[in-house]
Amino acid sequence: MTPQVQQFLDTLNATIPLEGYLVVGAIMFAIGVWGALIRRNAVVVFMCIELTINAVNLSLVAFADYLPDAGGAGVGYAVLVIAVAAAEVAVGLAIALAVYRTRRTVNVDEVNLMKG
Amino acid sequence: MAQTVGQQLIIAAIPGLPLLVFFVLTLFGRYLKEGAQFVAIFGVATSLVFSCFALFFVLRGDGPIDFAVNWIDLGEGGSFQMGVYIDGLAAMMLVVVCFVSLMIQLYSGAFMLGDKRFAWYYAVLNLFTASMLGLVLAPSFIELYVFWELVGLCSYLLIGHWFEKPSAAKAATKAFIVTRIGDAALFAGIIMFWRATGTTSFEGITQAAQAGFIGGSLFTVAVVLVFIGAIGKSAQFPLHVWLPDAMEGPTPVSALIHAATMVAAGVYLVARTYDIFVQSETAMLVVAYIGGFTALMAATMALTKKDIKRVIAYSTVSQLGYMMLALGIGSFTAGMFHLYNHAFFKALLFLGAGSIITAMNSYNIFEMGGLRRRMPITFWTMVAAGLSLAGIFPFSGFWSKEAIIGSAFEEHFYVLYAMALLTVFLTALYIFRAIFVAFMGEPQTEGAREAVESPGIMTGPMVILAFLAVVSGLVGTPLRDFFGELVAPSTFAAEVLGLEPHPFSYLLAAVSVAVGVGGIALAYALYVPKPERATALSRRFSGLYAFLDNGWYFDALYGALFVRPAMAVGRFVREFDQRALGRFVTGVGRGASGIGERLRPLQSGGAQNYALFILVSVLILGVIVGAQYAFLTVALIAGIALVVVAVGARL
Numbered sequence: 001m002t003p004q005v006q007q008f009l010d011t012l013n014a015t016i017p018l019e020g021y022l023v024v025g026a027i028m029f030a031i032g033v034w035g036a037l038i039r040r041n042a043v044v045v046f047m048c049i050e051l052t053i054n055a056v057n058l059s060l061v062a063f064a065d066y067l068p069d070a071g072g073a074g075v076g077y078a079v080l081v082i083a084v085a086a087a088e089v090a091v092g093l094a095i096a097l098a099v100y101r102t103r104r105t106v107n108v109d110e111v112n113l114m115k116g
Numbered sequence: 117m118a119q120t121v122g123q124q125l126i127i128a129a130i131p132g133l134p135l136l137v138f139f140v141l142t143l144f145g146r147y148l149k150e151g152a153q154f155v156a157i158f159g160v161a162t163s164l165v166f167s168c169f170a171l172f173f174v175l176r177g178d179g180p181i182d183f184a185v186n187w188i189d190l191g192e193g194g195s196f197q198m199g200v201y202i203d204g205l206a207a208m209m210l211v212v213v214c215f216v217s218l219m220i221q222l223y224s225g226a227f228m229l230g231d232k233r234f235a236w237y238y239a240v241l242n243l244f245t246a247s248m249l250g251l252v253l254a255p256s257f258i259e260l261y262v263f264w265e266l267v268g269l270c271s272y273l274l275i276g277h278w279f280e281k282p283s284a285a286k287a288a289t290k291a292f293i294v295t296r297i298g299d300a301a302l303f304a305g306i307i308m309f310w311r312a313t314g315t316t317s318f319e320g321i322t323q324a325a326q327a328g329f330i331g332g333s334l335f336t337v338a339v340v341l342v343f344i345g346a347i348g349k350s351a352q353f354p355l356h357v358w359l360p361d362a363m364e365g366p367t368p369v370s371a372l373i374h375a376a377t378m379v380a381a382g383v384y385l386v387a388r389t390y391d392i393f394v395q396s397e398t399a400m401l402v403v404a405y406i407g408g409f410t411a412l413m414a415a416t417m418a419l420t421k422k423d424i425k426r427v428i429a430y431s432t433v434s435q436l437g438y439m440m441l442a443l444g445i446g447s448f449t450a451g452m453f454h455l456y457n458h459a460f461f462k463a464l465l466f467l468g469a470g471s472i473i474t475a476m477n478s479y480n481i482f483e484m485g486g487l488r489r490r491m492p493i494t495f496w497t498m499v500a501a502g503l504s505l506a507g508i509f510p511f512s513g514f515w516s517k518e519a520i521i522g523s524a525f526e527e528h529f530y531v532l533y534a535m536a537l538l539t540v541f542l543t544a545l546y547i548f549r550a551i552f553v554a555f556m557g558e559p560q561t562e563g564a565r566e567a568v569e570s571p572g573i574m575t576g577p578m579v580i581l582a583f584l585a586v587v588s589g590l591v592g593t594p595l596r597d598f599f600g601e602l603v604a605p606s607t608f609a610a611e612v613l614g615l616e617p618h619p620f621s622y623l624l625a626a627v628s629v630a631v632g633v634g635g636i637a638l639a640y641a642l643y644v645p646k647p648e649r650a651t652a653l654s655r656r657f658s659g660l661y662a663f664l665d666n667g668w669y670f671d672a673l674y675g676a677l678f679v680r681p682a683m684a685v686g687r688f689v690r691e692f693d694q695r696a697l698g699r700f701v702t703g704v705g706r707g708a709s710g711i712g713e714r715l716r717p718l719q720s721g722g723a724q725n726y727a728l729f730i731l732v733s734v735l736i737l738g739v740i741v742g743a744q745y746a747f748l749t750v751a752l753i754a755g756i757a758l759v760v761v762a763v764g765a766r767l
Contacts (some may be wrong), residue, residue, distance in 0.1 A: 033731065045724075095691050112721030 013066070021062035028055035042096045042106040046089060053085045123173065124183055127200050130166045130210060132251060133159045134217075134246035138239050145235025152235035152681025153225040156242050160221055163249065164214035171207040175602065184255065184349065194314055201255030201318075204602035205387060205452060209252040210378075212459045216376035217245040219577040223467055224368040226573045227474060231366075237277060241372065244270035248377040252384065256317040257306040260388070263300070263351070264381060264629065268295050271378045275365040287364035294358040298348015298382075305341030308334065322391040322608070339392060339399040342385070343406075350382025350436045353410040357670050359433055360417075363425040363479075367470030370425060374432040375463035383439045383455055390448055390605055393613045404444025408524075408532040411437030415542035419549070420654070420665040423479045427550045428465045431505060434539060435462070441536065442520040445527050446613040448605040450519035453592050457512040457598070460588050461504040463580035465547075468498040471570040471578065472554065477561035483556040483561045490567045493575045495555045497582035502551050504585040506544035506632045509625070512589030519592075520623045526618045540628050552643045594620035732759060 028051055035048030057078045064074025100106050137159035140153050148155060173181055184199025202210070218251070221241060228237055247266035254260035276288030310316050311323035312334065324330060330338070353358035359379065363370055373379060384392060386403060393399055411434045418430035435458050442451030469492045472487065473479060488495045504513035517540070524533040559565040569575065592599035605615070642650040654661045666672065736758050 037728050037731070065597065108724055109722060112725075114720030 018062060018066040021066075022059055025055045025059040025062070028052070028058065034042050040107050040109055042099070042108050042111075043093075045108060046096070049092075050085060050089065053081060053088075057081055121646065123169075123181070124200075126166045126169055127202065127253070130163050130170065130214070130279055131246045131249035133163045133166075134242040134249065138243040138246060141235050141239035141242065145239055148235055150225075150229070150234060152238045153221065156238040157218065157221050157225075159242060160214060160218045160245060160495060163245070164211070164218055167207070167210035167249075170202055171211050172201060174204055174207040180491070182255065187259075196258050196316065197256060198259055199255045200253045202253065204604070205384075206252050208452070208456060208599075208603055209384060210249060212456055213245065213248050213252065213376045213380075214457050216220065216463045217241070217372060219463060219581055220368045220372050220375075220467070223371075223470070223574050223577045224366075226571050227368050228366060233277065237274075237366070240270055240273045240277075241369070243296060244274065244372065244377050248381065254388075255319070256315075257309065257321075257389075258316040261303065261306060264345070264385075265299065266291065267349070267378055267381055268299060271295075271362070271373055274369040274373070275362045275389075277366055277369065278364070281364065284364040287358075287361040291358040291362050294355050295348040298345045298355055301348070301539050302345025302385075305338045308338040308341065311339070316734055317680045318389055318392065321389075324394075324740055325392060325395050326608075334395045336398050339396045340402055342389060343393075343399060343403055346382035346385045346440075347406065348382070349385070350379045350440070351433050352382070352406050352437060352440060353413055354670075356410060356414065356433050357667070357674060360426050360429045363423065363429050364460045367425065367466055367473060370429070371466030371470070373462045374429070374466060375459040377431060379436055380455055380459065383436060383443070383451065386440065386443050387448065387452055390443070391609050393443070394605075394609045395444070400444050400446070402444070403440055404529065404532060406442025406444070407437045407444055408535045409437070410434070411441060411498055411539045412535045412542070413437075415539045415546065416664055417667045418546040419542065421546075422482055424481050424484075424550055424554060425466070425479055427481075427546055428462070428469060431465075431543065431547060431704060432458075432462055434543060435505070438517065438520050438536065438539070441524065441532060444533065445524055445529050446615055447520060447523035447527070447607075448609065449592075449597075449600045450523055452603045453589075454513075454516035454520060457504070457516045457585075457588050460581050461501040461511075461513060461585040464497060464501040464578060464585050465505070467574070467578050467581065468494050468501065469667055471574055472567070474570050474574070475567035476561075478561070478563055480528075481550050481553040483721050484559075484564045485557045486555070486559040486563075486564060487567055488555040490559075490564070491555075491569045493569055495551075497575075497578045497585075498551055498555070499596045500582045501585050502547045504589075505547050507540055507628060508544075508632050508636075509629050510589070511586055512584070514625075514629065515589035518628060521628050522621050522624045523618065524702065525624055526621070533654045537628060537631055541635040544632040546640050548636045548639035549643055553647075556644050557647065728759075732756065735759070 016114055031050045032050075032052030032055060035051065036045050039045050039048060060074040060078045060081070062074075064070050064078075067074075096106055099111055103111065105111075140155060141148065145152055172180065180201060180203040181202050182199070184197040186195050187198040188196040190196075219239070224237070224241070228234055233236060244267065247263045247270055250274035251260055251263035251267060254263060272288050272292040275291050276285050279285045279288065306316060309321050309330065312330035313321050315321060315324065321330075325335060344355075348355045359374075362373060365373070393403065414430045416438060418427050418434065421430065422428045435454070439451045439458070441452050442448070442454060459664050470481075471491065472484065475487075475491060475494075476484065478484065500511065504511035505512045507517040521533065521536045521540070524536055604610075605613075642653070663669065739753070739756075
């Protein structure tokens with residue numbers, strides 16, 4: 001890590017406190033949950049879920065950078081979460097495709113076979 | 117003494133073989149069909165041979181055969197054992213049970229021919245025999261009780277063999293319920309003994325009672341409870357009502373129940389636990405007086421019966437009364453001797469009745485008449501059995517009955533002596549009334565005119581039994597009492613009772629034979645030369661006649677006292693069940709289904725709704741957990757409010 005980059009990061013850290021990242025993460029998470037609960041299009045729902053996941057990732061990376069004793073573990077977690085998210089999207093989109101093939105729709109409101 | 121393994125196997129096979137036959141016939145009966153009888157007869161014949169071995173072992177003088185294996189181990193609380201105890205008494209019973217069972221199984225082959233549950237009949241017959249043999253071998257109350265219940269079950273199954281007939285089904289139920297009263301009492305007695313002494317083995321209880329671990333009124337109550345069990349099984353007053361109804365079963369079954377298996381179990385129980393009984397004077401008196409009273413009562417009931425099987429059934433009740441009487445007054449050997457003799461002539465009487473029924477399909481003696489010429493073998497064997505039953509010299513019944521009546525006199529039980537002597541008279545009267553009406557005079561119906569002698573497979577066993585009914589008593593004559601040497605009360609019992617040998621009294625014997633002959637003479641006078649005399653007599657004493665014919669109105673009494681109240685309770689319970697419990701249960705069900713109906717919309721099938729529930733729940737949990745952080749709480753409440761607004765907008 002060159003001194004220039006280190007310096008830039010130090011400046012950044014000095015200007016933006018940890019809470020800044022956390023607030024951004026919280027907002028992203030809230031938007032994601034709101035979308036996942038509200039949107040009707042299954043694909044959009046997935047996108048919102050991705051948003052929540054990335055909000056968490058942001059928090060993790062921020063913690064990893066700001067907490068002196070973390071030892072970069074948060075970054076490792078972030079990589080793990082990205083991998084899991086990829087898998088989740090693969091499965092989720094496959095389900096969405098299958099539903100679309102059988103029911104000709106991806107509107108989650110119309111997929112209610114489990115209704116009691 | 118120790119036995120070899122071979123001997124132990126032989127002993128175990130005695131009840132084991134009929135049990136095996138039961139399983140074989142139950143599993144393969146439908147393929148064997150009529151062949152079932154050969155399997156059964158082979159099994160029980162082998163058992164008979166093995167029983168003779170057992171008798172031989174005992175006679176050889178090796179002392180009682182005694183071995184056991186652990187059955188239930190209670191750890192600290194002791195253990196229950198399954199074992200075998202064969203002394204002279206048990207060996208004698210084994211041979212009698214196997215022999216009578218064999219005769220009856222031979223006979224049944226012809227009697228039950230064409231029955232649609234032929235193999236099942238033989239299967240249960242063998243289970244019955246096996247249970248009785250197991251009961252005879254049992255060295256402890258708990259093992260005895262197991263077989264005791266099995267005997268009860270088999271009698272239920274066999275009495276109700278023709279369960280399509282409502283009367284047979286009812287008779288079976290009645291037999292089961294009435295004997296169950298006795299069984300319950302017996303079980304209570306066993307528990308009392310076990311609590312007090314920590315053992316159920318006869319020997320252990322005897323010793324514990326001697327040592328004073330159980331005594332006084334508690335001991336007497338326990339002994340009397342055990343005796344009530346015997347009352348139920350042996351059809352003694354006041355639980356005798358089931359036996360006459362048990363005549364609904366096939367006739368060979370009646371023979372088996374009356375001669376060897378079911379009813380003998382009660383007498384055998386008292387004899388087996390004699391060392392315990394003798395320690396309670398009260399219990400012995402109860403046994404003696406119940407026995408004496410039953411003997412007399414049943415004999416009077418038999419006087420008026422028209423159904424030949426019922427006459428014989430009441431005579432069984434009466435004869436069992438004699439045995440109980442003998443045991444109660446301390447005349448152990450005489451009682452068991454009568455059990456032994458009774459087995460042969462009573463089985464024979466029933467087989468004879470069965471032979472008549474096969475020939476003319478009627479039980480009513482007044483529809484028979486004149487069968488002497490049509491069925492000579494049946495006639496003569498029945499006469500032999502009748503003379504034996506009436507106690508006429510030198511038939512087998514004479515020796516044992518005389519021993520009982522004689523010791524009643526010599527032990528100074530004069531009331532019992534009078535009752536027994538009167539019973540001798542009545543016995544001779546009723547049994548020869550049945551024989552004379554059925555076999556003498558003119559045929560009363562078409563059936564009686566066309567009756568033919570039964571086939572050899574039926575008359576064969578009858579002739580063998582008739583031979584025994586004549587001579588079986590000769591093993592216990594005053595000249596040389598082989599039986600008394602084999603089956604004697606223990607020295608302990610003899611000491612407690614203070615028994616001393618009485619010389620055979622020719623005077624007493626002559627008196628009772630004279631009374632018996634008098635009974636036969638009266639039966640002849642009433643029923644043979646002028647049968648209308650008996651009819652006139654019964655009309656003159658119509659009240660008494662009805663009283664006897666209805667069995668002293670015991671059925672009516674029990675009906676009013678127990679059956680009807682029980683029915684009323686049953687109806688009440690049913691009403692309560694339907695009205696109160698039923699409504700309650702239905703209400704609970706309806707409530708649950710109503711709530712479910714209300715909650716149903718919650719399960720919308722939409723994944724987003726579920727996610728919303730999860731989110732709301734998590735938030736609420738968060739509030740509860742983090743309640744101490746006021747700021748957080750406020751923030752969460754705000755969040756929830758937001759979500760609720762969002763949901764409201766969404767829905």
